[in-house]
Amino acid sequence: MSSTSATVYYSALVNPTTLASYETHLKSLIAVSSQGNIDWIVHDVDSSLIQQVLLRNGCPDAQVVDLHEGQFIMPGFIDTHTHAPQVPNLGTGYQYELLDWLEKFTFPLEAKFKDVEFAKAIYPSVVKRFIASGTTTCCYYGSLHLDSSKALADTAHSLGQRALIGKCNMDRHCPSYYIEDSADASVKDTHAFIAHVRSLSPGPSNNPNNPLIYPVLTPRFAISCTRNLLEALQVVATSDPHLHIQTHISENVKEIQFTKELYPECEHYAGVYDRYGLLRNNTILAHAVHLNDKEIELVAKRKAGVSHCPTSNFNLRSGMAQIGKYLDRGVKVGLGTDVSGGFSSSMLVAMRNASIASTVVALQNDPAGASGNEEGKFSNRQLPLATLFYLATKGGAEVCALDHQTGSLEPGKSFDALIVDVRDGAGTSGGTRNPTLWGSSGSILDDMLGQFVFCGDDRNISAVFVQGKQVGGTSYTSKE
Numbered sequence: 001m002s003s004t005s006a007t008v009y010y011s012a013l014v015n016p017t018t019l020a021s022y023e024t025h026l027k028s029l030i031a032v033s034s035q036g037n038i039d040w041i042v043h044d045v046d047s048s049l050i051q052q053v054l055l056r057n058g059c060p061d062a063q064v065v066d067l068h069e070g071q072f073i074m075p076g077f078i079d080t081h082t083h084a085p086q087v088p089n090l091g092t093g094y095q096y097e098l099l100d101w102l103e104k105f106t107f108p109l110e111a112k113f114k115d116v117e118f119a120k121a122i123y124p125s126v127v128k129r130f131i132a133s134g135t136t137t138c139c140y141y142g143s144l145h146l147d148s149s150k151a152l153a154d155t156a157h158s159l160g161q162r163a164l165i166g167k168c169n170m171d172r173h174c175p176s177y178y179i180e181d182s183a184d185a186s187v188k189d190t191h192a193f194i195a196h197v198r199s200l201s202p203g204p205s206n207n208p209n210n211p212l213i214y215p216v217l218t219p220r221f222a223i224s225c226t227r228n229l230l231e232a233l234q235v236v237a238t239s240d241p242h243l244h245i246q247t248h249i250s251e252n253v254k255e256i257q258f259t260k261e262l263y264p265e266c267e268h269y270a271g272v273y274d275r276y277g278l279l280r281n282n283t284i285l286a287h288a289v290h291l292n293d294k295e296i297e298l299v300a301k302r303k304a305g306v307s308h309c310p311t312s313n314f315n316l317r318s319g320m321a322q323i324g325k326y327l328d329r330g331v332k333v334g335l336g337t338d339v340s341g342g343f344s345s346s347m348l349v350a351m352r353n354a355s356i357a358s359t360v361v362a363l364q365n366d367p368a369g370a371s372g373n374e375e376g377k378f379s380n381r382q383l384p385l386a387t388l389f390y391l392a393t394k395g396g397a398e399v400c401a402l403d404h405q406t407g408s409l410e411p412g413k414s415f416d417a418l419i420v421d422v423r424d425g426a427g428t429s430g431g432t433r434n435p436t437l438w439g440s441s442g443s444i445l446d447d448m449l450g451q452f453v454f455c456g457d458d459r460n461i462s463a464v465f466v467q468g469k470q471v472g473g474t475s476y477t478s479k480e
Contacts, residue, residue: 005033005034006031006033006034006039006059006062006063007031007062007063007065007468008029008030008031008032008054008059008062008063008064008065009028009029009030009032009064009065009067009073010027010028010029010045010050010064010065010066010067011028011065011066011067011072011073011419012024012025012026012027012028012067012071012072012073012445012448013025013028013030013041013043013072013073013074013409014072014073014074014389014448014449015074015075015408015409015410016386016389016390016393016394016395016407016408017408018386018390019327019378019386019387019395020376020386020387021386022386022389022390022449024445024446024449025043025044025445026044026445027043027044027045027047028041028042028043028044028045028073029041029042029050029053029054030073030415031057031059031062032415032468033468034468035204035205035207035467035468036204036205036414036415036466036467036468036469037205037412037413037414037415037467037468038409038410038411038412038415039057039411040057041411042057050064067419068421068423069423070421070422070423070424070426070439071419071420071421071423071462072419072420072445072448072449073409073417073418073419073420074393074409074417074418074420075136075406075407075408075416075417075418076134076135076136076137076393076406076417076418076464076465076466077133077134077135077136077137077347077392077393077396077418078135078136078334078347078392078396078397078399078400078402078407079130079135079139079335079337079345079347079350080139080284080286080305080307080334080335080336080396080399080400081139081141081246081284081286081287081307081309081336081337081338082130082138082139082140082141082336082337082338082339082342083106083110083140083141083338083339083340083341084123084126084127084140084141084142084152084165085109085110085112085113085119085122085141085142085143085148086106086109086110086339086341087122087125087126087129087339087345088109088122088340089105089106089109089340090339090340090343090345091340091343092105092340093105093106093340094315094316094343096316097252097317097318098251098252098254098255098316098318098341099252099254099255101316101341103175106340107174107178108175108178110143110144110178111143111177111178113142113143113148114143114145114148115148116145116147116148116151118148119143119145119147119151119152120151120155123151123152124155124159126155127152127155127156127159127161127163128159128472129345130345131159131160131161131464131472132458132464132472132473133345133346133347133348133458133461134346134347134348134418134458134464135161135347136161136162136406136416136417136418136464136465136466137161137162137163137164137396137397137400137402137406137466138156138161138162138163138164139163139164139216139246139284139307139336139400140152140156140163140164140165140166141166141218141220141246142165142166142167142168142218143167143168144168144169144170144178144179144180144186145167146167146189146192149165149166149167149193150193150196152165153193153196153197153200153213153215154200156212157200157201157203157212157213159471160203160204160212160466160467160469160471161212161466161471162212162213162406162414162416162466162467163212163213163214164214164216164244164246164284165197165214165215165216166193166215166216166217166218166244166246167189167190167193167218168218168219168220168224169186169187169190169217169218169219169220169224169225169229170186170219170220170224170225171183171186171224171225171226171228171229172223172224172225172226172229173224174224183226183229183231183232184232186229187229187232187233190217190233190236191236193215194240194243197213197214197215198211198215200212200213203467204466204467204468204469205414205467210405210414210467212466212467214244215243215244216243216244216245216246216284217236217237217243217244217245217246217278218245218246218247219233219245219247219278220247220248221247221248221249221251221259222247222259222262222263222269222272222273223255223258223259223262230272230275230276230278231276233276234276234277234278237277237278237280238277241280242282243282244282244283244284245278245280245282245283246284246285246286247273247278247284247285247286248285248286248287249270249273249285249286249287249288249291250269250270250287250288250290250291250295251287251288251289251290251313251318252289252316252318252319253290253319256269256290259272267294268292268294268295269291269295270285270291270294270295270298270299271295271298273285274298274302279298279299279304280302280303280304281302281303281304281401282400282401283302283304283305284304284305284307284334284399284400285299285304285305285307286307286309286336286338287306287307287308287309287312287313287318287321287338288306288307288321288326289313289318289319289320289321290319291321296325296326296329296331297329299331300329300330300331303332304332305331305332305333305334305399305400306321306323306326306332306333306334306399307333307334307335307336307338307399308321308323308333308334308335308336308354308391309335309336309337309338309341309342309350310335310350310353310354310356310357311337311338311341311342311343311344311349311350311353312336312337312338312341312342313357314353314356314357315341315342315343316341320357320360320361322361322365322379323354323357323358323361323378323383324358324361324362324377324378324379324380324381324383325378325379325380327378327379327387328377328378328379332395332398332399333391333395333399334391334392334395334396334397334398334399335347335350335351335354335392335395336350337349337350346457347392348452348453348456348457350392351388351389351391351392351453352453352454354388354391355382355383355388358381358382358383359382361380362380362381362382365380366380366381385446385449385450385453388453389449389453393408394407394408395407414466414468415465415467415468416465416466417465418461418463418464418465418473419461419462419463419465419473419475420448420452420456420460420461420462421460421461421462421474422437422439422451422452422456422460423439424438424439426459426460426462426474433459434455434456434457434459434460436455436457437451437455437456437460438451438455458474461473461474462474462475463475463476464476
């Protein structure tokens with residue numbers, strides 16, 4: 001590492017390790033290269049020894065950023081499922097369940113993105129909202145429109161967020177004003193979108209193997225895809241094993257029944273995607289509220305991941321996924337905000353609702369709490385803080401097949417990170433504090449993490465870094 005290009009953070013650190021644990025260190029040095037990668041981390045460094053550690057690691061002249069007590073660094077959040085064109089609908093239509101909600105609220109709004117100028121006006125605010133909420137990597141569904149989906153990719157790229165972005169594929173059971181002309185037309189636009197995303201510069205890393213923006217194959221859900229379309233998408237996926245795939249599965253009981261009617265040859269909902277080669281290690285399955293045992297086994301076998309979206313699942317009365325059971329069966333799980341079925345772009349809200357959902361599942365299935373005594377098991381238990389933290393960070397990276405690059409803070413990985421501030425009075429430069437969070441003295445990191453997860457909001461996120469570059473947070477000043 002060049003001593004003039006390194007930035008070294010001297011800070012408390014909270015880092016996920018396993019589903020049941022995380023590590024905390026009050027005095028860590030984290031060295032970040034000019035390309036935004038973590039070069040080394042040294043823990044338990046007294047302030048008097050900082051220069052000695054820098055010298056030992058070959059960067060005596062590195063810039064040192066010294067954080068305050070009550071602040072800590074953690075990995076950025078990874079939102080594994082949300083809908084960028086639905087953000088203007090936040091807070092509306094929640095009197096309906098999924099299929100009616102799509103018809104009455106969602107499809108009419110998404111259809112407006114046929115106008116690319118409308119998309120270019122909306123998407124900067126959308127991406128900035130997710131960045132402000134601490135989301136360093138976001139899995140976005142776009143609309144079915146090629147040019148507007150390109151605009152979403154361009155926007156995320158220009159604002160510095162890491163993102164997986166898909167143009168929706170949907171050629172049936174959609175309104176006449178919002179449907180693709182044919183399977184061929186859908187796939188043609190999909191190829192064009194993938195090519196556009198891959199033509200973007202990789203960003204701060206200057207490494208094409210570590211880009212900011214990834215294309216995602218996005219059959220909206222089985223209901224909206226003809227067999228011809230799924231067959232064509234299978235060809236795309238098979239020819240491009242590194243291409244991510246995202247879709248919805250088993251969100252709503254009526255949706256599941258309709259899917260079975262449309263695909264009677266398949267044993268179950270997951271079997272539809274498996275039949276067309278769309279279940280694999282980089283597949284992101286949103287919701288998965290009602291998977292049966294055979295589907296759980298199949299998803300785990302294919303190494304696909306589940307995006308748990310508890311806020312939306314509550315909001316649209318879809319149900320409560322048995323996430324503990326999935327974890328015990330070896331299924332990869334991350335969290336998603338699922339805007340605008342979910343009413344918040346904040347992963348903190350998703351974490352809180354994941355905690356509540358797991359508690360209700362436990363109360364329904366094991367009111368005596370007997371399962372809570374099984375070491376290392378998650379079924380029918382309230383998910384502990386360590387598990388919530390893992391799902392929102394490293395677990396999400398695993399679901400996105402990006403855990404080699406992000407999701408935790410380790411040497412060799414990208415510095416996708418947050419500076420969290422839980423001091424009394426933390427907030428914007430104007431001094432607006434979070435009234436729900438009681439300020440911390442900064443001495444017990446477990447308490448600080450819990451305060452942030454259950455009481456924090458964007459006012460407690462001082463800085464958001466993606467690939468070492470600050471892109472948001474209350475201390476951020478845009479250079480635009």
